[in-house]
Amino acid sequence: MTTPSLTIRPPSGKLAVLLPGLGAVATTFIAGVLLARRGLGSPIGSLTQMGTLRLGGPNGERSSLVRDAVPLATMDDLVFGAWDIFPEDALDVARHAEVLESRHLDPIAEELREIQPMKGAFYARYVRRLNGTHVKEASSKAEMVEHLREDIRSFIRRHGAARAVAIWCGSTEVFLPPSAVHQSIEAFEAGLASDDPGISSSQLYAWACIKERVPFANGAPNLTVDFPAAWLLAKEMRVPLAGKDFKTGQTLLKTILAPGIKARSLGVHGWFSTNILGNRDGEVLDDPDNFKTKEASKLGVLEEILQPQQHPELYGDLYHKVRIEYYPPRGDAKEGWDNLDIFGWLGYPMQIKVNFLCRDSILAAPIVLDLALLLDLAARAGLHGTQEWLGFYFKSPMPTPESRPEHDLFIQSMKLKNTLRWMIGESAERPQGGGSFE
Numbered sequence: 144m145t146t147p148s149l150t151i152r153p154p155s156g157k158l159a160v161l162l163p164g165l166g167a168v169a170t171t172f173i174a175g176v177l178l179a180r181r182g183l184g185s186p187i188g189s190l191t192q193m194g195t196l197r198l199g200g201p202n203g204e205r206s207s208l209v210r211d212a213v214p215l216a217t218m219d220d221l222v223f224g225a226w227d228i229f230p231e232d233a234l235d236v237a238r239h240a241e242v243l244e245s246r247h248l249d250p251i252a253e254e255l256r257e258i259q260p261m262k263g264a265f266y267a268r269y270v271r272r273l274n275g276t277h278v279k280e281a282s283s284k285a286e287m288v289e290h291l292r293e294d295i296r297s298f299i300r301r302h303g304a305a306r307a308v309a310i311w312c313g314s315t316e317v318f319l320p321p322s323a324v325h326q327s328i329e330a331f332e333a334g335l336a337s338d339d340p341g342i343s344s345s346q347l348y349a350w351a352c353i354k355e356r357v358p359f360a361n362g363a364p365n366l367t368v369d370f371p372a373a374w375l376l377a378k379e380m381r382v383p384l385a386g387k388d389f390k391t392g393q394t395l396l397k398t399i400l401a402p403g404i405k406a407r408s409l410g411v412h413g414w415f416s417t418n419i420l421g422n423r424d425g426e427v428l429d430d431p432d433n434f435k436t437k438e439a440s441k442l443g444v445l446e447e448i449l450q451p452q453q454h455p456e457l458y459g460d461l462y463h464k465v466r467i468e469y470y471p472p473r474g475d476a477k478e479g480w481d482n483l484d485i486f487g488w489l490g491y492p493m494q495i496k497v498n499f500l501c502r503d504s505i506l507a508a509p510i511v512l513d514l515a516l517l518l519d520l521a522a523r524a525g526l527h528g529t530q531e532w533l534g535f536y537f538k539s540p541m542p543t544p545e546s547r548p549e550h551d552l553f554i555q556s557m558k559l560k561n562t563l564r565w566m567i568g569e570s571a572e573r574p575q576g577g578g579s580f581e
């Protein structure tokens with residue numbers, strides 16, 4: 144028997160999963176959970192459901208499914224709520240998104256039909272490609288936050304939920320750097336009252352959730368919870384946060400490949416990545432200001448993994464370029480191409496070509512499930528502020544003020560599992576030969 148390092152409240156009662164943005168990712172996630180509950184599908188790609196944890200110390204030979212070793216809520220405990228700026232219910236959205244086939248949607252059609260989005264908090268200047276029709280009215284952004292808080296309370300009441308978590312699955316907003324309004328709780332509250340343009344729609348949801356002590360994760364590259372006022376409020380309210388931008392598709396592969404190339408001390412001259420994507424996300428990203436937010440998130444990855452300042456001969460002149468092209472015929476079935484110009488012994492050049500025919504929402508859905516369950520675990524364990532150990536799931540992992548972002552998927556995975564082991568009182572395994580995992 145081991146002694147847990149933390150007192151973790153048991154996951155009793157229902158867990159409300161609140162999703163600002165009821166689009167392709169959100170409906171694919173919800174449908175997958177409903178199907179898995181009925182034994183009609185498998186939650187593949189979810190570490191909490193399919194992954195294992197080695198127990199019994201660094202040389203431990205016991206291994207357990209994560210969900211058996213760690214006191215997580217189960218998929219049966221979840222109830223789903225959402226906001227969107229369009230009124231379609233989850234069934235209509237899922238049918239239009241064309242991610243899942245009728246054989247998967249038909250058996251759960253009634254349950255999906257019941258998930259109707261609450262009206263969204265939406266200021267069009269942050270997502271110009273969408274013309275929302277199902278939106279809240281408010282005299283100020285401060286009042287809008289109060290409306291969202293009331294939505295959260297009444298959803299929890301209506302569904303008899305014991306706790307809630309929220310995951311931003313809404314569109315990517317235009318690029319917004321943090322400004323004076325983001326630096327303190329007081330400045331942010333004043334900005335809400337005066338409708339400061341630096342405060343976007345997604346930040347209103349985040350603020351409302353933190354105020355209601357609802358843990359919040361950000362699946363898009365927006366600022367949302369990545370600024371000092373949000374961190375300070377989360378500390379004050381003891382709420383865990385995580386972000387940002389789900390790590391799926393091309394970036395997932397990049398953070399698998401780049402550590403391997405670096406481990407073998409091979410050089411990289413250039414890395415060109417391009418995608419075609421035809422869903423609503425692709426349409427929003429067709430606006431250069433919205434793409435800029437995504438680009439910043441995608442570009443940081445290689446710099447952090449390869450560390451050119453430490454290895455100037457190998458990565459000092461690396462040229463990294465990322466493109467996303469909106470191409471409607473493809474829908475959600477994104478296709479990504481990567482060209483890597485690498486070099487080896489004596490500088491001889493080589494090339495690697497990667498062609499990933501992926502499905503965006505199929506890769507993102509298990510991340511939403513894991514984040515919901517792990518953020519809830521963090522809250523029940525009394526953890527608050529940025530949960531750096533959840534960086535595994537993000538393109539732009541939010542670091543704590545004391546740490547730098549870690550992008551290497553293998554170090555991220557070790558950090559996550561070590562944190563889980565630590566929570567349940569199992570001794571953590573350390574990476575052999577060092578590694579910045581602590």
Ligand SMILES: NC(=O)c1ccc[n+]([C@@H]2O[C@H](COP(=O)([O-])OP(=O)(O)OC[C@H]3O[C@@H](n4cnc5c(N)ncnc54)[C@H](O)[C@@H]3O)[C@@H](O)[C@H]2O)c1
Pocket residue numbers: 163164165166167168169226227228229263264265266270273311312313314315316344345362363364388389390391392422423424503504506507
């Ligand atoms: N699918 C992936 O692999 C992946 C990876 C990383 C990040 N993301 C991000 O996840 C988000 C969701 O992706 P998706 O494919 O489901 O997109 P989507 O366009 O299908 O869904 C987004 C939904 O958000 C709604 N929305 C926009 N602003 C809103 C607001 N203020 N309030 C409430 N709803 C709002 C839109 O109406 C839409 O229904 C996007 O920001 C995307 O960039 C997706």
